[in-house]
Amino acid sequence: MANLQTKTNELLVFALCAIFLAMMVSNYFGQQAAGLTYNVLNMSITGPLVLFSIIQILRNKYYSQLGKAWICFSSFATLWFVAEVIWLVDELVYHVKPWPSEADYFWFAGYPMYFMFSMYYLKPFKALISKRVIFLASVTTITVAVFSISVSELQNIDFSEPEAIIGLAYPIADAATLFPITVSLNLFLRGQVNFLWMLLMIGMLCFVVSDLGFLIFTLDDSYYSGHPIDTIYLWAYTFLLFGSYNQLLVFKKRNSKNRFDMQESLR
Structure with a gap:
């Protein structure tokens, strides 16, 4: 199991480096090349992510903890995949601002x-989550939300514009996800879970960072599809993809009693 985890980690590092290199090289050749590269890489990552999440649903009983969790995750992955497809079609087919x-x-x-x-992911670790951790997670969530609003106010944006409202809504929505992410990071730093277990949280953390960057670059009109900040978006999906793949390796057999904390070498 340890050897498999090492190989997975090595493959993850390779994928992250390859994405970074591809994005930087494509930006060197211009915005059009960068946009095309971003969209191709995006579909190459999000497609398998949806597939892996659906396999998880089929592998686990729908009424089990794992089954319910993966129904939620698969719904999330599918919705965002559809959004990415719409973005791609608008940009590459209709040539309109996506x-x-x-x-x-x-x-x-x-x-x-x-x-x-x-919530399902963290539920088995409920006994390990103290009130202090919950307080810290709440403060982190509120702080990031306030910071996002402050950044927007400093740019003197016009909130009567739908684009401005939507741009601000993403960092605020991201801030809400920081609650479970902060709790998970606490478990990781205390040695309760391993790095591969954390990937499904690290992925969303990358979205928090990239959405904030997207907001900043959009407000000063310097963002374009394939912008270097999009590298973090691709990394986010990559972390989610490898996290889903790791869970497939861990829970190879269907069992309604499987739990996210019932993993070998979890710590």
Whole structure:
């Protein structure tokens, strides 16, 4: 198991480096090349992510803890995949500005699904989560939300514009996901869970960072599809993909009693 984890970690590092290199090289050749590279890589990652999440549903009984968790995660992954497809079609087929667009409805709909998944993910560790950790997670969530609003106010944005409202809504929605992420990081730093277990949380943490960057670059009109900040978006999906793959390796057999804390070498 340890050898498998090492190989998975090595493959993850390779994937992250390859994505970074591809994005930097494509940006060197211009915005059009960067946009095309980003969209191709995006579909190459999000497609398998949806597939892995669906396999998890089929592998686990729907009424079990794992089954319910993966229904939520699969819903989240599918909604965001649809959003990415809409973005791609708008940009590469219709050649229109893909933001804001109908894709935003699917992205926003995915947040509650991910949050519910994270609750199922953390539920087996309930006894290890203290009130102090809950307080810290709450403060982190509120702080990031306030910071996002402050950044927008410093830019003197016009909140009568739908684009501005949507741009601000993403960091605020991301801030809500920081609650389970902060709790998970606490478990990881205390040695209660391993790095591969954390990937499904680290992925969303990357979205928090990239959405904040997207907001900043959009407000000063310097963002374009394939912008270097999009590298973090691709990393986020990559972390989620490898996290899902790791769970497939851990729970190879269907068992309604499987729990997220019942893993060999979890610590």
